[in-house]
Structure formats: C-alpha cells, structure tokens
Amino acid sequence: MEEAFIDTSYMRYYIIKDKRVLRDSYIPDSLPGREEQIFRFSQIMADLLSDQPPNDVSFVGKPGTGKTAVVKHVTKKFKEEYPKLRAKFVYVNCSQATTAYRVLYQLNRSLQVLVPPSGYPFDVLRDKFVDAYSSSNVRLVVILDEVDLLVKRDGGRLIYMLNRLNYDLPQNLSISMVVISNTIDFLERLDPRTRSSFEPDRLIFPPYNQPQLYRILRQRADLGLKLGTWEDEALQFIAAKVAQESGDARRAIDILRMAAEIAENERSDRLTVRHAEMALQSVNEEEVAITIRTLPLHHRLIMLAITDLLEKREARPGTGRIYEEYKKRANRYGVTPLTMRRVSGILRELEAQGLVEIQMDYGGARGNTKVVRRMALPPKLMKELLRNLGIR
DNA sequence: TATCCACCGGAAGATGGGGTAT
DNA sequence: ATACCCCATCTTCCGGTGGATA
Known part of the structure; x- marks a missing residue:
C-alpha cells in the first residue's frame, strides 16, 4: 500500500528517450533503403531549379514502404536548401479529403483563399482556385497521398481538371502532380479520358527486406532509445519477422515501440528478444482493437x-x-x-x-x-x- | 453441353444530413 | 423560408459467373 505514495515517474522512461521517434509519423533525416527513390524523385523535381515544370510522378507501393516519407523528406530538403525557389509544394492526404470538392477546398486554403467546406457549387471552387493561382508567381506541385481513395469516388475527374489547367496557364506557371497510391492498378482505374492525358513517371516502392528493416530499426533505436538499453538481437528478430510477413516498416517500428513499452512496464533495464516476441503479439491486438472501435x-x-x-x-x-x-x-x-x-x-x-x-x-x-x-x-x-x- | 445455384458487383437513384445564399 | 449545393450511406435493379451435376 505504501507503494501508492512512491513517485515512480522518474523510472517510467527507463529505456525510451524520445517517444516521438518511435512513431511512424516521425520523418528522420535519412531514409534507409530508399536512397534510389529519393535520388530519382529529387532528379525529377530538380527541373524546378531551372524553372521548368517538373513531370508528374506516381509513387506505387504497399503500405509502409516509405512513399509518404520520401515525398516529405525530399520536399523538405528543397524548401530548406532553396528557400527562394519559385515553387510551392502542397500536400493533400486523400484519406481526409476523399472527394474532388474537398481536395479543391484544401488547395484553395493553401493559397489563402477561404471557401466554405461544403455548400458551394464545385465550379465556383474551381474558378476561385484558378483565379488565386493565376495571380501568384510560383510553380505548383500538388501531392495527392492515398489517391486511390479519391479515384475510387471521383474516377480521376480532379486529376484531369488539374492537368488541363496547364494549357490555360502562362509560361511561368504550372501545376505538377505527385500521386501516391497503394495499388498498382490504380492508373488503369482512371477513366479513359484522364488516362490518356495523364502519364506520370513511375516510382516503385518495393517492400523492405530484412537488412533494410534492420537499418530502419537501428536508426530509430539510436535516436529514440537510451544508449545500451537494447539488445541488437531484438532488432534483428523484428527485422526478420517483418521482412518475412510484409516488409512494412510502419509495422516494424510499431513493434519496436511496443517492445520498449513492455520492457519498461516490466521494469526491465534492457529490451530483449523476449520483449520483441511479446510485442509481436500485442501489436496485432492493439491494432484490431483500435479499428474495431471505429466501426x-x-x-x-x-x-x-x-x-x-x-x-x-x-x-x-x-x-x-x-x-x-x-x-x-x-x-x-x-x-x-x-x-x-x-x-x-x-x-x-x-x-x-x-x-x-x-x-x-x-x-x-x-x-x-x-x-x-x-x-x-x-x-x-x-x-x-x-x-x-x-x-x- | 446445358442447366442451375447462390451469390457477385456495377449502375443509378433514394435518403437524410451537412452546408450557403437570398 | 426557400432554393440551392455537396456527400456518405444505403436500396433497388439486374446482367453476370464457375463449376458440379444431370
């Protein structure tokens, strides 16, 4: 009973140094295993440096293969290294904006145009966007993440529209698109009209293999866990398991985080393979519990x-x-x-x-x-x- | 080879709930 | 109050579908 009065908070973070690093939303300074994709995407975007409109690009790969991370990483680098670049990157996640209307709403907002989130005719939103963009002076790169969800409802009408705008814009303006999707066949699911006018460069994101996953976990452990509080074998174990089942880095990172939490709850001073094994189990349960709750x-x-x-x-x-x-x-x-x-x-x-x-x-x-x-x-x-x- | 089962899944339209403009 | 908009969810309708069976 006395225990209730003992302040244990000082030992709660025995292993974890920085929890944010152990979440998949964290974007580290380097992305192990995706060097080639970063290089090729940067090359395409490099047209902006000579004031040319970059090609459209499509990122294709299963969940947790680093698509979003790469896009955020590269655009961030461009913003940092070329602060005066005549270009603007707009990131829209289509899982939040599943209709053409809502994407357009977001685009308007990114140009400081305030329009109502619903209730307006679609065409009015489009005209407002065109007006606002025409009076600007930057090349636009629209990033549509999880674009499958948008295409499923809208059939590519928005992609078509944005693409067509380029014909009416002056030389110094352009709209390029980066579309990110989980399914390979999403280009085929566009309506024929859109497909014939939209031909992006393709970047493939294969699942991570074991060494790559290990490098990812190692990076997170170095940044997010305290020195000497984890066994290398635990990371190897997670990398091997995940490489075999999916190659999903998000999952690997989740398991690492869970393993660290389990180890801490046990008051253990080291994260071991045993903790990783237990984490493998509970991550599944945790995930399912969360999705069921939203059903x-x-x-x-x-x-x-x-x-x-x-x-x-x-x-x-x-x-x-x-x-x-x-x-x-x-x-x-x-x-x-x-x-x-x-x-x-x-x-x-x-x-x-x-x-x-x-x-x-x-x-x-x-x-x-x-x-x-x-x-x-x-x-x-x-x-x-x-x-x-x-x-x- | 034709038949037939127990669904499949696309298309289109209804429903109701959000909003704006006048 | 009325006339518009957008949109997710659900219903209605209906032409497929693959292989076991006769």
Missing part, C-alpha cells in the same frame, strides 16, 4: 455474426449464412437489418481493413459466394473485444 454498429454486428460462425466451425461461412446470422442479431438489437447487397459490400470493407480474410468459393451447382477464411485474431479474442464495446 459503425452494423459492421460490428456483422463481425459478431462471423465470429460465431467461425467458432461453430461452420462449413461454408459465406455471405448468405453471415447475412442470416447478422439479421437475427440486428433484430435482437432492435435495429432494422441492412440489405444483403449492402452486407456483401461491408464484407469487402472489413477485408480492406484487415479484419477478415475472404476467399471466393466457386461451388458449382451450389453457387458462388465469398467465404470468410479467417479473422485477424482468433474468434474468441475477437468476441472479447466486441463484448467490451457492448456488442453481444
């Missing part, structure tokens, strides 16, 4: 239906069966169930969020359906998480 009610009810079917070892947990079970639960919950068409779509959404693994089952005369192979966590654990949210 709307019907998504949760569907998750619960799937959980029960998997627990019962249902032979064919396809859309039809899931829908039946979901409907029962919705009624029990006092909400009117959605249609099967919608539930079918939600299953794809849950898949995209990494909560379930789906496979098509071509059953011949038994018909075709999507079948849930497994979930991100064992059904029992998943049920527990749902229960904590009041879903049962």
